Amino acid sequence: GDSVTQMEGPVTLSEEAFLTINCTYTATGYPSLFWYVQYPGEGLQLLLKATKADDKGSNKGFEATYRKETTSFHLEKGSVQVSDSAVYFCALSDSAKRGGADGLTFGKGTHLIIQP
């Protein structure tokens, strides 16, 4: 079945450091890939997405490139801020499944802590 693997957290960085959160996946079909962010006590917010190979999703300084050859979708940011502290979830939606409406398969989440 489909699965998403993320690096384990927590990840602790200093402000202005470079961020990478690794994400790899396995899927039956040709998935769409997503990064969601969850702040404490809140729901999930879509951060960025990519729907085909070599697409780059970007938002708020975060970027991730859909790499089909390595089945990866790593999240990067050049200079993190304290306000980026949150839990980040990598997720996929598999095109092989029926109807285009099935749920997302999530990774376990990576807790990011940015220290001033």
Added chain:
Amino acid sequence: DAMVIQNPRYQVTQFGKPVTLSCSQTLNHNVMYWYQQKSSQAPKLLFHYYDKDFNNEADTPDNFQSRRPNTSFCFLDIRSPGLGDAAMYLCATSSGWTGEGKKTQYFGPGTRLLVL
């Protein structure tokens, strides 16, 4: 401009006492989902509606039911909550399979359920 609204944000119920959580959307999306998220875990899909078609995940307990009286509203009913059902419940919507916007899910803020 709230798009996916969940009420209440916090719900306290007693062991075995039926409880209903509600979700509404202003996006006019075809698909509505319910996820369960336990502490420090990834969201887990319970079921979804594609228009009026109900789709249950194979491992969703019978204790969990859902209703969708119209496009805008969807309810999660827990018939006899147990202590293990304490979690964050997330509602999400999507327009289904529609080109570049396919399968992007938009989440509400969640309802945190406490079972006493």
